[in-house]
Amino acid sequence: QVQLVQSGTEVKKPGASVKVSCKASGYTFTGYYMHWVRQAPGQGLEWMGWINPKSDATNYAQKFQGRVTMTRDTSIGTAYMELNTLRSDDTAVYYCARGPMIRTPVGWFDPWGQGTLVTVSS
Amino acid sequence: QAVLTQPASLSASPGASASLTCTLRSGINVDTYGIYWYQQKPGSPPQYLLTYKSDSDKQQGSGVPSRFSGSKDASANAGILLISGLQSEDEADYYCMIWHSSAVVFGGGTKLTVL
Numbered sequence: 001q002v003q004l005v006q007s008g009t010e011v012k013k014p015g016a017s018v019k020v021s022c023k024a025s026g027y028t029f030t031g032y033y034m035h036w037v038r039q040a041p042g043q044g045l046e047w048m049g050w051i052n053p054k055s056d057a058t059n060y061a062q063k064f065q066g067r068v069t070m071t072r073d074t075s076i077g078t079a080y081m082e083l084n085t086l087r088s089d090d091t092a093v094y095y096c097a098r099g100p101m102i103r104t105p106v107g108w109f110d111p112w113g114q115g116t117l118v119t120v121s122s
Numbered sequence: 123q124a125v126l127t128q129p130a131s132l133s134a135s136p137g138a139s140a141s142l143t144c145t146l147r148s149g150i151n152v153d154t155y156g157i158y159w160y161q162q163k164p165g166s167p168p169q170y171l172l173t174y175k176s177d178s179d180k181q182q183g184s185g186v187p188s189r190f191s192g193s194k195d196a197s198a199n200a201g202i203l204l205i206s207g208l209q210s211e212d213e214a215d216y217y218c219m220i221w222h223s224s225a226v227v228f229g230g231g232t233k234l235t236v237l
Binding site: 035044062095097106107108109110112 | 181221229
């Protein structure tokens, strides 16, 4: 079955960086966009951007431009999201989610990874 | 003003119907957008429910019961998620989403209580 499995909980200090991984299985990794969405404690969903695993193209939400980098390793079907210069308000659960098929401009997110809690605290 | 506005909470009784709204900001016409709906239960990631753009352009998520359906209220410039025959398991947070200006936007979510 289609599945996304993310890396484990992270605790970071302000100013540090975090890199979260998302391993895909059950489908052609390069056939679908991969999106990243975060959710602060008790808050709603916030879209961060996407990566096209086939071309390596990316599109980041304006809020995160300059601070986020999305990459992928097609040999192991894994996407990564790295967030730099962490602040306390970056504390959140970070999700990867499979987006629409490549060459499809819009579509839904399904499935989602289980989430990775990133805590930023001094 | 947020792009998408959802009521923070809604309560309904088992067996009844619940209508969850997702209002688009003035100047953004709901007619031109597909509205995506997700359900999230505590401690779990969101799950895709359905997409609604029009009666002829809609999609139901895999395994999602038919008692979940989408529609629009053009006069209110809003997308609607209708849940009929409410069950206790429907108690969850519900989020709407659109693609807008090459970006994805989520509504703030509605906490549905079934009591």
